[in-house]
Amino acid sequence: MKTKTEDIFKDLLAGEYRDGYLVYNRKSTDDTDNQKNSIKYQKAENTRFAFRQNLRIAPLTLEGFCTDGIISERHSGFKEDIELTFSSDNMVQYRVDRPKFHRLVELLSKGHIKGVIFLCWDRASRNKGDDTIIRKLMKAGVDIRFTLAQYDKTSAGELHMDIDGMFAEHHSRVTREKVSITIRNARARGLCTNKAPVGYLNLGSMEEKPFDPVRAPVIKDMFESAATGEWSLADLARYAIEQGFTA
Numbered sequence: 001m002k003t004k005t006e007d008i009f010k011d012l013l014a015g016e017y018r019d020g021y022l023v024y025n026r027k028s029t030d031d032t033d034n035q036k037n038s039i040k041y042q043k044a045e046n047t048r049f050a051f052r053q054n055l056r057i058a059p060l061t062l063e064g065f066c067t068d069g070i071i072s073e074r075h076s077g078f079k080e081d082i083e084l085t086f087s088s089d090n091m092v093q094y095r096v097d098r099p100k101f102h103r104l105v106e107l108l109s110k111g112h113i114k115g116v117i118f119l120c121w122d123r124a125s126r127n128k129g130d131d132t133i134i135r136k137l138m139k140a141g142v143d144i145r146f147t148l149a150q151y152d153k154t155s156a157g158e159l160h161m162d163i164d165g166m167f168a169e170h171h172s173r174v175t176r177e178k179v180s181i182t183i184r185n186a187r188a189r190g191l192c193t194n195k196a197p198v199g200y201l202n203l204g205s206m207e208e209k210p211f212d213p214v215r216a217p218v219i220k221d222m223f224e225s226a227a228t229g230e231w232s233l234a235d236l237a238r239y240a241i242e243q244g245f246t247a
Contacts, residue, residue, distance in 0.1 A: 008062060012112045020058025021115045021143070023047060024071045024104060026123050028175070039072045042119045049147040050117055058113060065103055073100040094129055105133055108142045115143030121161070122168035131165045198245075218243045 011017070025042035047070075050057050057069040065071065075098045085093040096102040107113045118124040124144075125131040138144055149164065151157040183193045192209055196202040199219040200209040222240065225231040231239075 005062065008060070012060075012107070015112075017058040017060050017113055018111065019056060019114050020060070020069065021050060021055045021117055021145070022058060022060065022066060022069050022071055022104060022107075022113055023050065023117045024073070024101070024124065025119070026073045026075060026098070026101075028075070037119060037123065039074075042123065043070060043072070045119055045147050046117045049145070053145070055115075055117065055145070060113075065100055071100050071104060073098055075101075096130075096133070101130075105137065108137055109140065115145060117145045117147065120146055120148040121164035122171060125165055125168055126172050127169055128165075131169070135161070215245075218245070 023043065023046045025039050025046065027037070027039050027042075047057070049055075060069050061067050083095065087093075096105070104113075104116060108116060124146075125134050134144065149160070151161050186193050186206065191206040192200075193206065196209045199212055199216045201212050202209070204210055218240070222236055225239070226236060
């Protein structure tokens with residue numbers, strides 16, 4: 001018996017949504033207190049734009065991807081995977097860290113969806129890698145629209161995209177610097193900026209993490225044993241394994 005998801009993919013392959021558009025909204029997780037382009041704002045502006053331009057939003061709903069043609073993704077504005085993969089047929093690949101954006105690109109490149117609506121360039125592209133993907137889709141004939149900008153199919157339009165792409169990447173770099181400085185200063189004050197270290201529970205605030213009632217006493221014993229000078233690293237490792245500290 002086919003599932004609803006299987007039926008949707010069957011419709012995709014059959015061209016059911018080939019004349020429709022998807023709406024992509026992205027909110028950065030880096031500076032959540034200082035963002036005017038909220039998901040709610042982007043969704044409202046983009047759907048109004050689609051109505052004004054008489055663009056049909058594809059009634060596509062896929063769990064974990066989109067609802068009624070609306071994609072909403074929360075992801076870092078500057079983090080990217082810099083590892084490249086090379087193949088014998090001159091193929092160079094790199095990982096796209098935005099899973100919903102990755103799936104969107106795949107649907108567009110295969111022609112299952114006619115186009116996509118973004119609020120502006122920096123909601124679509126955060127770096128040169130994303131920038132390249134967007135431009136290649138455009139050159140392949142994918143209809144990519146921006147609610148707050150229009151790019152002529154001229155050299156001036158290309159320059160306009162270059163400028164917007166440059167500012168989008170610059171904003172990501174500035175955000176990266178701010179986040180890095182904030183994290184570094186927080187760590188200097190003894191705050192926990194990531195997952196709680198072993199021996200503490202991943203609860204509470206950055207200022208205070210509660211002790212792990214099971215592991216904290218064991219770690220305390222290990223430090224006290226190491227301080228005697230009578231325990232080697234191998235002894236401590238063996239003791240930790242006996243207490244259940246395994247990978």
